[in-house]
Structure formats: structure tokens, C-alpha cells
Amino acid sequence: xxxxxxxxxxxxxxxxxxxxxxxxxxxxxxxxxxxxxxxxxxxxxxxxxxxxxxxxxxxxxxxxxxxxxxxxxxxxxxxxxxxxxxxxxxxxxxxxxxxxxxxxxxxxxxxxxxxxxxxxxxxxxxxxxxxxxxxxxxxxxxxxxxxxxxxxxxxxxxxxxxxxxxxxxxxxxxxxxxxxxxxxxxxxxxxxxxxxxxxxxxxxxxxxxxxxxxxxxxxxxxxxxxxxxx
Numbered sequence: 001x002x003x004x005x006x007x008x009x010x011x012x013x014x015x016x017x018x019x020x021x022x023x024x025x026x027x028x029x030x031x032x033x034x035x036x037x038x039x040x041x042x043x044x045x046x047x048x049x050x051x052x053x054x055x056x057x058x059x060x061x062x063x064x065x066x067x068x069x070x071x072x073x074x075x076x077x078x079x080x081x082x083x084x085x086x087x088x089x090x091x092x093x094x095x096x097x098x099x100x101x102x103x104x105x106x107x108x109x110x111x112x113x114x115x116x117x118x119x120x121x122x123x124x125x126x127x128x129x130x131x132x133x134x135x136x137x138x139x140x141x142x143x144x145x146x147x148x149x150x151x152x153x154x155x156x157x158x159x160x161x162x163x164x165x166x167x168x169x170x171x172x173x174x175x176x177x178x179x180x181x182x183x184x185x186x187x188x189x190x191x192x193x194x195x196x197x198x199x200x201x202x203x204x205x206x207x208x209x210x211x212x213x214x215x216x217x218x219x220x221x222x223x224x225x226x227x228x229x230x
Contacts, residue, residue, distance in 0.1 A: 005043060009074070012038045012047040012175075013060035019179050024055050026183045028102040028168075035080040038175035039090050039097045044068045046090060050077030070143075081140055088146025089171060093153075098175030100182045103167040107189035110134070111162035117192050120201040124188045125209040126216035129157025132185060137164040145169075157213065160185040 001009070019036045023029045032055070037048035047063050064075030070087040072079055080086075086099045102108075110117055110132075117132040119125055124132070135152035138144035149169050152161045159181040160170045168185055172178035195201040 005040065005045075008040055008043075009045070009047065009065055010060070012040060013063040013065075016047045016049070016063050016175055017058050017060045019175055020049060020055055020058050022179050022183070023100075023102060026186070028104040028182055028186055029055070030103065034102045035082055035086075035100070036175055036179060037080075037083075037086045037099045040065075041097070045073065046086060048083055048086060049080050050075065051080050053077060082145070084141065084143045085145035085149065085169070088143040089149055089169075092146070092150045093171065095173070096171045098172045098178035100170045100172075100175070100178040101167060102170075102182050102186070104182070104186040104189070106193050107132075107160075107162060107168045107186050108166075109193065110189055111164055111167060114164045116162065117189055118201070119204055119209055120195060121188060121191060121204075122212055123184070124192075125204065125212035126220070127181070127184045128160065128188070129213040129217075130209055132158050132160050132162060132188065135161045135163045135169075137166065140166075 016036050016038050023034050032052050035049040037046050039046050044067055045065055047065055050062055050064050053062055062077060064077055064079045065073045066079050066083055067073055068087045068091050070083045082101050089096055089099050114134055116134045119130050133152050133156055135148040138148050148163060149161050159172055160168060163169060168182060170178045170181035170185060172181055
């Protein structure tokens with residue numbers, strides 16, 4: 001590897017290790033479950049969490065590097081059991097720079113029911129652009145999970161999918177964006193569950209969902225300001 005690639009990998013090891021702390025901080029995982037990965041820009045490589053290592057022991061040095069066939073390239077530990085799924089997503093979706101998997105309680109409850117989360121909330125319209133879809137059941141270990149993720153998200157604006165009887169997978173332009181989607185997915189799932197216990201959630205008009213999504217994705221947040229007099 002040349003010096004630039006080596007530097008990129010070192011930086012991503014730090015980033016991915018740090019982002020795993022967000023999963024525990026937001027109560028999205030238990031024990032050693034769940035994982036974050038990041039694509040190495042311009043390379044057929046990814047950085048991902050090792051399998052079965054405690055979150056307290058995760059550091060940049062414990063992260064592993066795999067190619068996009070899931071083969072270990074660099075690291076002292078076996079890669080996550082979900083590596084093949086992450087690798088398939090990266091191969092099939094070149095725009096994706098980060099993938100996250102969690103078993104967060106409320107979102108996984110919807111996955112256990114095999115039910116998508118309808119869009120009844122402005123926050124969901126903002127972040128997901130509509131429903132959070134449910135994907136097919138697939139066994140862990142091969143790339144069938146990855147195939148289900150890609151097939152389900154095709155044509156959806158949602159960066160999250162609820163894999164039936166399994167849990168949540170999210171994607172993003174980078175690993176941080178994918179982690180944000182995982183956090184927001186659990187928040188939406190919890191509120192949707194509470195709304196169901198109270199009664200029948202009020203549906204939102206598609207035009208309103210579209211308007212909210214466009215505003216949040218393209219206008220919300222800090223925008224560049226032209227210098228005075230320009």
C-alpha cells in the first residue's frame with residue numbers, strides 16, 4: 001500500500017473505533033453485538049469491527065481491514081460475522097461509504113413482527129423520506145443479508161432497513177452518517193411503538209413527506225454565507 005492509502009486506513013481505524021462508542025452510548029447494542037464499517041475511499045477495502053471483542057476493548061489497533069469480498073487483509077483479529085453483508089453492500093452500492101448493524105430494541109421488535117415502520121412523524125419524513133422498510137430473513141455468515149439489504153433499499157430513500165427476525169442495518173455516505181441513521185431509526189421505532197399503544201397514528205400526506213424530506217436534506221443546518229459586499 002502506498003503512503004496515502006496507509007494514512008487513510010489509519011484515520012478510518014480511529015474513526016470506526018470511536019463511532020462504536022456511539023452505539024453503546026445510545027443503547028443500540030448489547031454485549032459484543034453490532035458493528036460499524038467504513039469504506040476506504042478509492043480502494044476495494046473496508047475497515048470493520050472484529051468479531052466478539054468487547055466494546056470496552058475496541059481501539060484503532062483492534063479494527064481490521066478487509067477487501068470487498070470479506071477477506072482479511074490487515075489486523076490481528078477475525079473480522080465481524082457480518083463482514084460478508086457489509087462487503088456485498090459496498091460492492092453493489094458504490095455511493096455508500098459506511099454501514100452499521102444493530103439489534104436496537106424497538107426497531108428490532110418491528111423486524112421481529114416483519115413490519116415496516118409507516119411514516120407518521122415529521123422527524124421520520126426528514127431523515128428517512130417515508131417508511132422504514134422491512135427486508136427478508138437471511139442467515140448470518142454469507143452475503144444473503146447483504147443481498148436483502150440492497151434489494152430492499154433499492155428505490156427507497158430510507159438509509160435504514162429492518163431485516164426480518166434479525167435487526168437493523170443502515171447505510172450512509174460515510175460511517176458517521178450510517179451511525180446517525182441507526183440512532184434515528186431507533187428513536188423513530190420507539191415513538192411509533194408508543195403511538196400504536198395509544199391508538200391509531202395519523203397518516204401523513206405524501207406531498208408533506210416529500211416537502212419535509214427535501215427541506216431537511218437540502219436546506220436544514222448551517223449553509224454557506226456569502227461575504228458582505230460580494
